[in-house]
Each structure stands twice: as structure tokens, then as C-alpha cells.
Amino acid sequence: MYYLQDLTMNAIARELRTSRSTVSRLLSLARDTGLVEIQVNNPAHRAPYLEHEIRRRFGVEAHVVPVSDLISDSEALDRVAIQAARTIGPLVDSNAIIGVAWGSTLSAVSQHLSRRITHDSTIVQLNGAGNTQTTGIAYASEILRRFGHAYGARVEQFPVPAFFDHADTKTAMWAERSVQRILGLQQRMTMAIFGVGSTNSGIPSHVYSGGYLDDADLRALDAEGVVGDVATMFFRSDGSHQDLQINQRSTGPDLELLLRVPRRICIVSGETKISGLRGALAAGLPTDLILDEATARWLVQEV
Incomplete structure (x- = not known):
């Protein structure tokens, strides 16, 4: 009416x-x-043009959020998060298995989700969150809880460290049946939702600021030309990642597995994440991209 x-x-x-x-x-x-x-539909802003260019150049569905250059990084993130939450909602169906990463971006998105009741759906944590200072359970579980509550879905946590000290430890742990159950859910994901981590973003990525990487790790990443990560799995600017040693210790999903997920929604706020975003696009990780207008301009200009 x-x-x-x-x-x-x-x-x-x-x-x-x-x-x-x-x-x-x-x-x-x-x-x-x-x-x-x-x-x-505002004829004055450039979002439709930028969306078309990103779609044409990278083959992804783009949603550009008009954001003033005068607002702070945290305000810009909040506006992108609101748009992301509203974009994701209609895409969530019943009988879905949705992988969710943790981090500053996903934490912001989780606070703006609208209710959409589904049936027999599952939210599964993409990567472990523990480090030498904390289990990370409280931080990651709150993000997952919000997603589960919004969509009436079961929540499956992944109570392992973000990184093992030794690759052999990961291999042994991955053979355990309790862990294999979570890995099995990840292999059947119908959707994955993640941000892009970066060492130099305006709002530091949680994996870099939360004590997950020591100085030796950061030096190794720099030496190997790493530009960013998705769910603590790292990649270079050309999208290559298979030979990176730190990925052998990470509990994030293998990026080849992630590429098999039908819908992969990437949310980015802040042009300081442009290098990581371009690496993620080079690896073919997103099918859908939600980003602010300034970052979209940089992405189009630098190609």
C-alpha cells in the first residue's frame, strides 16, 4: 500500500x-x-560507471558504495558494511553452507545484518583464530553468532589456531575426525564471505594487528612479495600462492578450494587495501565485490 x-x-x-x-x-x-x-539512482555519482568497468575488466559483480573522501576510515568502513549486509541478505538461501572469515571488515558487516530466516543452513568458520596471546574464540564466535542469528542458521566454529608453528602439526591435526568434519563442511560451501587483509590499511587488518604474525613472519612475507591475504591464506600481486611457506601453516581454506565455491563475496573498504585487492582479483577469488567509491576509482585507474 x-x-x-x-x-x-x-x-x-x-x-x-x-x-x-x-x-x-x-x-x-x-x-x-x-x-x-x-x-x-543518483545521476551525479560515478558508481554505475565504476561497477561496469570493474565487471568488464575483472569479471566480477561489483557493488560500489558512494562514500565522501572527507569522512574517516572507520566511517567509510561502516557505510560499506551497511551496504554489504543489505547486499548479502537476499543472496542467502535455505540449505546453504556459508563460510565466514573473521576480521575487522566482517566484524563491521555482522553488526548490520538484516533478519532473513532460512531452513537447514549452516554458518562455518573459514579459519582458526587462536594465537599465542588468545584463543580468539570470543572474537570470532561473536561474528559467527551474528550471522547465524540473522539467517536462522546453525553455527560451526573452527577452534584451532590461525597458524600452527609447524606444517607437520597442521598435517596431523587435519587427520583428526573432529577437524575433518569442519573441513568437510568447507568443501561443500555454497557461499564464502571474506575481506582482504593488508599490512598497510587505514584500519589495520586484525591478522596483522592482533599478534598473529611475529617479526620473522612479516619479514618472510615481504621477502616473498606477499601483498595480502584472504582468511589468513596469502598471495602475491599476480595471484600466485601455492609455494608460500606460511600457507602450509595457516588454517585458512586452500585457495584452490575457495575457487570452487559458487559464490564468493569479497568486501573491501579503503584504498590502502588496493594491492591486496588486486592480488585477490588476480587469483580469481571474488565472484562478487563490494567496495567504496575511492577504492573503486583506484582499482580502475591502476589497471
Whole structure:
């Protein structure tokens, strides 16, 4: 009545024999739950052009979020996170297995998810979160809990470190049946949602700022030409990653496995992540990309 028939709230209240305040509350609820989505087509901004160029050059579905250059990195991240949450919601179906990474970007997205009830769906953690200072369970589980609550899905945590000290330890752990159950879920994922980690972003990626990598690790990454990571799996600017030693110790999904997931949603905020984003695109990791307008401009200009 309100959006399609252009009735006023007073007219709707009379017809439904209720109060105007109830109609207002229901309209707000419709937006909050994702039943109604608002799209503004502003001819003044360049988002449609940038989306077309990114789609043409990289073969991904792009969603560019108009963000002023005058706002802070944290404000820009929050606006991208709001758009990402609204974009992801309609894509989530029943009987889905959705892999979710942890990190600053996904934490922000998880706080803006709208309710969309599904049936027999599962949220599975993509990579471990423990390090020498913390188990990481509280941090990662809160992100997963929000996703599970939003979509009425089961949540499967992955209680292992982000990185093992030795590759042999990972090999042994991966043979355990309890771990294989989580790995089996990851192998059947229908969707993966992740950000791109970077050492020099305006808002430091949690894997770099949270004590997960020591000085020796950071020097090794620099020596091997690493530009970023997805779910603690690292890659170079050309997308290569198979021979990186740190990936042998990481608990993130093998990037070849990730490439087999039908829908892979990458969320990026901040042009300082451009090198990591270009590496992720070179590796073919995203099928869908949600990013701010400034980063989109850099991405198009630097190709």
C-alpha cells in the first residue's frame, strides 16, 4: 500500500483499522528485516560507471558504495558494511553452507545484518583464530553468532589456531575426525564471505594487528612479495600462492578450494587495501565485490 500504491500512512491506518504509529512501526520493521529495500539512482555519482568497468575488466559483480573522501576510515568502513549486509541478505538461501572469515571488515558487516530466516543452513568458520596471546574464540564466535542469528542458521566454529608453528602439526591435526568434519563442511560451501587483509590499511587488518604474525613472519612475507591475504591464506600481486611457506601453516581454506565455491563475496573498504585487492582479483577469488567509491576509482585507474 505504501510503496506500490502510494497510499499515505493515515489512509493505510484507516483501511487496516489500526493507528498511524503502528503503520509507521511496520514500515520500519519491513526495512529492518530486508522485506523492503531502498535503492537511490543518483545521476551525479560515478558508481554505475565504476561497477561496469570493474565487471568488464575483472569479471566480477561489483557493488560500489558512494562514500565522501572527507569522512574517516572507520566511517567509510561502516557505510560499506551497511551496504554489504543489505547486499548479502537476499543472496542467502535455505540449505546453504556459508563460510565466514573473521576480521575487522566482517566484524563491521555482522553488526548490520538484516533478519532473513532460512531452513537447514549452516554458518562455518573459514579459519582458526587462536594465537599465542588468545584463543580468539570470543572474537570470532561473536561474528559467527551474528550471522547465524540473522539467517536462522546453525553455527560451526573452527577452534584451532590461525597458524600452527609447524606444517607437520597442521598435517596431523587435519587427520583428526573432529577437524575433518569442519573441513568437510568447507568443501561443500555454497557461499564464502571474506575481506582482504593488508599490512598497510587505514584500519589495520586484525591478522596483522592482533599478534598473529611475529617479526620473522612479516619479514618472510615481504621477502616473498606477499601483498595480502584472504582468511589468513596469502598471495602475491599476480595471484600466485601455492609455494608460500606460511600457507602450509595457516588454517585458512586452500585457495584452490575457495575457487570452487559458487559464490564468493569479497568486501573491501579503503584504498590502502588496493594491492591486496588486486592480488585477490588476480587469483580469481571474488565472484562478487563490494567496495567504496575511492577504492573503486583506484582499482580502475591502476589497471
